[in-house]
Amino acid sequence: MPPPQPSPPISPSQDGPDPLDVTGKVFFHGTSKRNARKILSGGFRDWSWTAETPLLKYMAKRGIDRWMHGGFYGRGTYVTCNWRSALYFGPVLFRVELQPGTRILRLDIPPDGKALDSLKREFGKGILTKSPWKVMPANKRLTLDEAIQLARHHVNRYESGRWINPHAQKHEKLMFDMRNILVRYGIQGWGEPSDLGGIVIFATDRLKVREVALSLPTEDLRRGFNDVTTVADRFPSLKALIRTCFTARNRGAANTLRWLEKSNEELRERFPS
Numbered sequence: 001m002p003p004p005q006p007s008p009p010i011s012p013s014q015d016g017p018d019p020l021d022v023t024g025k026v027f028f029h030g031t032s033k034r035n036a037r038k039i040l041s042g043g044f045r046d047w048s049w050t051a052e053t054p055l056l057k058y059m060a061k062r063g064i065d066r067w068m069h070g071g072f073y074g075r076g077t078y079v080t081c082n083w084r085s086a087l088y089f090g091p092v093l094f095r096v097e098l099q100p101g102t103r104i105l106r107l108d109i110p111p112d113g114k115a116l117d118s119l120k121r122e123f124g125k126g127i128l129t130k131s132p133w134k135v136m137p138a139n140k141r142l143t144l145d146e147a148i149q150l151a152r153h154h155v156n157r158y159e160s161g162r163w164i165n166p167h168a169q170k171h172e173k174l175m176f177d178m179r180n181i182l183v184r185y186g187i188q189g190w191g192e193p194s195d196l197g198g199i200v201i202f203a204t205d206r207l208k209v210r211e212v213a214l215s216l217p218t219e220d221l222r223r224g225f226n227d228v229t230t231v232a233d234r235f236p237s238l239k240a241l242i243r244t245c246f247t248a249r250n251r252g253a254a255n256t257l258r259w260l261e262k263s264n265e266e267l268r269e270r271f272p273s
Contacts, residue, residue: 022098022102025097025193026097027096027097028079028081028086028094029044029077029086029094029207030090030091031089031090031094032092033092036215039094040209040263040266044201044209045204073200074179076189078197078198078199079098079199080193080194080198080199081193083213084225085194085195085196085198088226091215092214093212093213094210094211095210095212097207099208102188102206103187103188104189104190104191104199105148105187105190107151108193116153119149123140127150128150128153129170131177132177142181144185147178147181147182150178151175151178154171155171155175183202187202188201188203188206189202208271211264211267212263213242215259217245217248217252217253218253221248245257
């Protein structure tokens with residue numbers, strides 16, 4: 001199986017409301033082998049239920065809270081351009097593509113100060129500290145660009161102060177209020193393409209599995225990616241890691257590699273290029 005090619009660079013800036021162009025970009029998704037089998041058989045699903053889900057309440061009473069948190073950017077399916085970061089979340093690495101035309105908002109860009117100042121002049125300072133519908137008149141609506149700038153503002157405030165400033169927590173709720181508004185404008189995901197958090201895709205039908213890039217066959221390799229501070233140190237490239245996996249010699253390595261090759265054969269039959 002030929003190793004996947006590295007992801008093309010993502011443009012360093014995205015000013016204004018234009019979404020990130022995902023055409024031809026390579027993304028990765030790391031997960032457990034159990035979840036990988038579910039993805040191979042039924043595609044991606046949003047398993048991050050809300051706290052109000054009846055089944056989750058039942059599971060929580062039994063001490064099972066695995067799905068209560070959807071990740072830093074909320075519920076959905078997370079992908080990243082950084083294969084090392086993806087492996088932090090599980091030993092099976094999928095190479096995935098987003099459907100052409102998928103609209104992604106980058107959150108690693110600071111908000112436009114001029115746009116925020118304009119909003120403050122029109123609606124008062126509360127527009128930066130409260131939900132828009134609590135501040136704006138009923139006959140007013142945010143433009144897409146204004147919603148984007150407010151979303152980036154709340155993400156920036158939450159990220160920079162969540163560990164040291166208790167008031168930063170309110171920006172987390174406001175961040176997800178803005179997500180609801182952006183979804184109505186047709187934004188289908190948001191995040192930081194190369195960051196550990198990655199991009200969360202709101203609608204799983206925008207994702208397509210292209211290949212199981214690898215499945216880490218040994219416990220030693222799996223441990224090497226459990227600490228996000230060290231995952232970049234051991235292998236210079238994904239190709240080098242794949243070579244290491246294919247030369248692994250232990251009792252379970254051969255079975256792991258057979259499963260990987262069989263999975264990719266099934267994918268090629270299901271989604272011929």
